[in-house]
Amino acid sequence: MQSLIEDGDLQQINLQCKIDDKLSKILSLTKMAEISIITNPPTIKMTTTGYKQAQQMIPKISKTIKDINPTLLARFEIPKQGKAPAITGCTIMPTQQIIFVDQANDRLIIHNENNSFHSEIHVSHWPIDVTCIDENTVAVTHNAEPYHIEIINIADRNIVKRMKTSNI
Numbered sequence: 001m002q003s004l005i006e007d008g009d010l011q012q013i014n015l016q017c018k019i020d021d022k023l024s025k026i027l028s029l030t031k032m033a034e035i036s037i038i039t040n041p042p043t044i045k046m047t048t049t050g051y052k053q054a055q056q057m058i059p060k061i062s063k064t065i066k067d068i069n070p071t072l073l074a075r076f077e078i079p080k081q082g083k084a085p086a087i088t089g090c091t092i093m094p095t096q097q098i099i100f101v102d103q104a105n106d107r108l109i110i111h112n113e114n115n116s117f118h119s120e121i122h123v124s125h126w127p128i129d130v131t132c133i134d135e136n137t138v139a140v141t142h143n144a145e146p147y148h149i150e151i152i153n154i155a156d157r158n159i160v161k162r163m164k165t166s167n168i
């Protein structure tokens with residue numbers, strides 16, 4: 001913070017342009033305008049208590065695990081299909097939908113912003129994780145041969161692209 005004050009990096013810099021009155025006489029134009037730089041002092045005032053004072057944010061951490069009190073914020077109903085669900089990944093979409101990966105049943109499970117079940121999309125074998133690309137598109141990684149990533153449009157429930165990867 002001290003270096004910002006001393007270097008003048010917090011100063012406001014304004015460009016000022018003055019159009020020459022002779023602009024109307026285009027044939028006799030020798031200069032069109034003047035541009036100058038005006039430096040003003042910063043609009044905020046920063047004070048320090050010491051010249052070489054360190055700035056640290058120290059988080060408040062509970063003393064023991066027993067001091068942590070978890071609270072249930074939401075409950076999701078995962079519809080059973082074939083095998084018992086095995087949730088291995090999830091993502092939250094910009095629309096606030098939550099998409100879960102059910103590895104055991106090779107599917108994505110989509111819940112609305114109010115946590116209610118919306119739909120499911122079947123994907124290739126052994127999906128492992130999902131991530132949001134945009135409000136209608138996700139990428140799903142797969143952890144079985146052939147190793148690949150599927151790009152899926154969740155609005156029309158279609159696989160847009162399949163990219164091969166390695167198992168490394």
